[in-house]
Amino acid sequence: MIDFVSISEALFGVLTPYTLFFIALGVLIGIVAGILPGINGAIGISLIIPFTFTMDVTPAILMMLGLWGGQNFGGGVTSTLVHAPGAASGAATLFDGYPMAQKGQAGKALGIICVASAIGWFLSTIMLAVTAIPLAAFALKFSAPEYFAVGIFGLSMVASMATKNVFKGIISTLVGLAIVTVGTDPFSGTPRFAFGRYELIGGINFLVVMIGVFAIAEVLVQAQKPNVQSKFQAFSRELPSWSEIKALMPVILRSTGIGMLVGTAPGAGGSIAAFIAYNEAKRFSKTPEKFGTGHKEGVAAPEAANNATEGGAMVPLLALGIPGSGAAAVILASMIMFGIKPGPQIFTEQPVMVYSIFFGLAIASIMLLVMGLLLTPYLALVMRIPKPFLITGVAGIAFMAAMAITGLMFDVRLVLFFGVLGYVMRRLDFPAAPLILAMVLGFMIETSLRRALILSNGEWSIFFTRPISAIILGAAILSVLYPIVRDVRNSLREKVA
Amino acid sequence: MNRANVLSGIVCLAFGLLLAWLASQVPNFTMTDQLGGRFFPMLVAIGIIICSIALIITGLMNVEIAGGQVGGKHADVPEEEAEENTPEEIIAEEPPVLGMPAPRARLFGFIASMAVYTLILNWVGYIVASLIVFTAMIVIAGERRPIPVAAGAIFITAILYALFAVIFGMNVPEASLF
Numbered sequence: 246m247i248d249f250v251s252i253s254e255a256l257f258g259v260l261t262p263y264t265l266f267f268i269a270l271g272v273l274i275g276i277v278a279g280i281l282p283g284i285n286g287a288i289g290i291s292l293i294i295p296f297t298f299t300m301d302v303t304p305a306i307l308m309m310l311g312l313w314g315g316q317n318f319g320g321g322v323t324s325t326l327v328h329a330p331g332a333a334s335g336a337a338t339l340f341d342g343y344p345m346a347q348k349g350q351a352g353k354a355l356g357i358i359c360v361a362s363a364i365g366w367f368l369s370t371i372m373l374a375v376t377a378i379p380l381a382a383f384a385l386k387f388s389a390p391e392y393f394a395v396g397i398f399g400l401s402m403v404a405s406m407a408t409k410n411v412f413k414g415i416i417s418t419l420v421g422l423a424i425v426t427v428g429t430d431p432f433s434g435t436p437r438f439a440f441g442r443y444e445l446i447g448g449i450n451f452l453v454v455m456i457g458v459f460a461i462a463e464v465l466v467q468a469q470k471p472n473v474q475s476k477f478q479a480f481s482r483e484l485p486s487w488s489e490i491k492a493l494m495p496v497i498l499r500s501t502g503i504g505m506l507v508g509t510a511p512g513a514g515g516s517i518a519a520f521i522a523y524n525e526a527k528r529f530s531k532t533p534e535k536f537g538t539g540h541k542e543g544v545a546a547p548e549a550a551n552n553a554t555e556g557g558a559m560v561p562l563l564a565l566g567i568p569g570s571g572a573a574a575v576i577l578a579s580m581i582m583f584g585i586k587p588g589p590q591i592f593t594e595q596p597v598m599v600y601s602i603f604f605g606l607a608i609a610s611i612m613l614l615v616m617g618l619l620l621t622p623y624l625a626l627v628m629r630i631p632k633p634f635l636i637t638g639v640a641g642i643a644f645m646a647a648m649a650i651t652g653l654m655f656d657v658r659l660v661l662f663f664g665v666l667g668y669v670m671r672r673l674d675f676p677a678a679p680l681i682l683a684m685v686l687g688f689m690i691e692t693s694l695r696r697a698l699i700l701s702n703g704e705w706s707i708f709f710t711r712p713i714s715a716i717i718l719g720a721a722i723l724s725v726l727y728p729i730v731r732d733v734r735n736s737l738r739e740k741v742a
Numbered sequence: 743m744n745r746a747n748v749l750s751g752i753v754c755l756a757f758g759l760l761l762a763w764l765a766s767q768v769p770n771f772t773m774t775d776q777l778g779g780r781f782f783p784m785l786v787a788i789g790i791i792i793c794s795i796a797l798i799i800t801g802l803m804n805v806e807i808a809g810g811q812v813g814g815k816h817a818d819v820p821e822e823e824a825e826e827n828t829p830e831e832i833i834a835e836e837p838p839v840l841g842m843p844a845p846r847a848r849l850f851g852f853i854a855s856m857a858v859y860t861l862i863l864n865w866v867g868y869i870v871a872s873l874i875v876f877t878a879m880i881v882i883a884g885e886r887r888p889i890p891v892a893a894g895a896i897f898i899t900a901i902l903y904a905l906f907a908v909i910f911g912m913n914v915p916e917a918s919l920f
Contacts, residue, residue: 295906295912296905296910298910299910299911409806409808410747410797410800410806410807410808411807411808412751412793412794412796412797412800412807413750415789415793416754416790416793416794416797419786419789419790419793420757420790422782422786423761423783423786423787423790426782426783426786430768430778430779432778432779433778433779435769435779437768437779437783438764438768438783461856464852465849465852465853468848468849468851468879468882468883469845469846469848469849470845471836471844471845471884472883472884472885631885631890632883632884633879633880633881633883633884633885633894634880634894634898636879636883637876637879637880637883637894637895637898638898640852640856640879641872641898641899641902642902644856644859644860645902645906645912645914648906648912648914648915649906649910649912652913654860654863654864654915657860657863658860661853661856661857661860664856665853668849673746673750675750691782694782695777695781695782698777699777703777728807728808729807732805732807732808736805
């Protein structure tokens, strides 16, 4: 049944100047973060968390969600103007965005990026509202075995998809789960791996780890590079015409669908969606030979798709409490920090929050359209900030954020420790996102597993005799085993050939 | 042989074994929960040990088992590739620093600066520690003109202090040395 009281309460709450201001601020910071090379959604959101401590819950969450969408757009701006994406999600925009800029059509390219991003984001929000509610209603049937299965499924997908080496993805996940076990045993309340340090009794805060492996690791990566300023492409202010936008609508709508679907799958983020949408746009195009030469469809497709992944990623996050990417994990962690528990119950226990997220995302996409078209030429100037100041500033914010989270100097040192660990992981191709996701889901996985085994008197068959749990665990096992079987089969075929 | 994979596999194996040993030390004494607090970390440790061995073996065979690759070959476009690329000639032109390549020197310089920052924050307080360390970091990152360096360090310190300590009322570390 539609809860009109909650819907109207959410709508009026979101439409207050206070909330609108923070949504706009989030989108603005997101655009800037996206434009700046190296600052992705997860880093941006991690760094603004301390600023949200004194804010009301709804504006704080909406500001973070606004940042996420703004960042997806900003990445494409840098791709177009300097031939290097500000964020990975903008990488596919390089192929046609930069050639357009070289042809003197940078203003037009930025306009298409903005419109495609805003439409992709807006439509994916509608799809989120349509799909998350029935999924959550279904998930209400879940108990401990199903929650354990869902948690494992989320981790297995993230650990195994889009990683260069599946074993490294799984090891990252397991290290994240190991970090969660530090502190206190959730069942007996006795200290576990605290090593006599009072700072560890409460466990290691996942925000501290996030800031380390995302922000500080990125600072170290950037510090290694020489102080060379990117060549900034001068650009015209000519925007795309209405007829040009109308002609791009089929591409934008198709790419939005792709982005939404890909975003729903844990582990597949904006960059993957953008590349798939780009390939599909080329396949469906009447003029595929123009792709790569500054074709408008090649700009619209990846941008609509990467923004649509946000709506897609919010479906499992809201309905099941499962984040599908680093940025989604930070959002989930922030929600938990604010006392919101995403999962099927949120739709019955905190419906106003859910509807506020729907309305907030829709409004944020409209704000992105306005701000993107009006402010991008000015915001793009942040690319001219010299790198030494930029990375020192990011490091400064990261340490300040660590101080704000718990106030313990121990945690500030942990940020540095996890920063160095994150840097080493990146150099050795161990993905960081599974580690963070495992930290966010670890508590639920351990408690669900142990609770289910207590219920079944230690019988592991409980996970395979309940149909939903069995199907989800089966899918999780397949997602890990598939790449291994595929590679072994391929190498055997090569040997035979 | 993929040396990086073999070595990282050995390090992960050592971590898995250490975790297993630590888990075995966790007391196991609840009446309602036969599994106890050691059960889950032990499970995780076994997983790490198995995957580390797999990583070592595949590394020795020089085999890289890639993930699911949702989007075909494009799906695993590395983020490193997506980042700004520095021309090789610029890297080659950089003179070594303290006998090591300049990029590595900058990396160690940054880590050392940050380590010093976390150590001196409580002694000299946020403002002094930030001014010293931010100056060092800006210089290490490649800005050598004294006025921009000083202005940058002062600006970053001031803006962060104003945002966190003044506007949000956060307690920043104060000097205990003076």
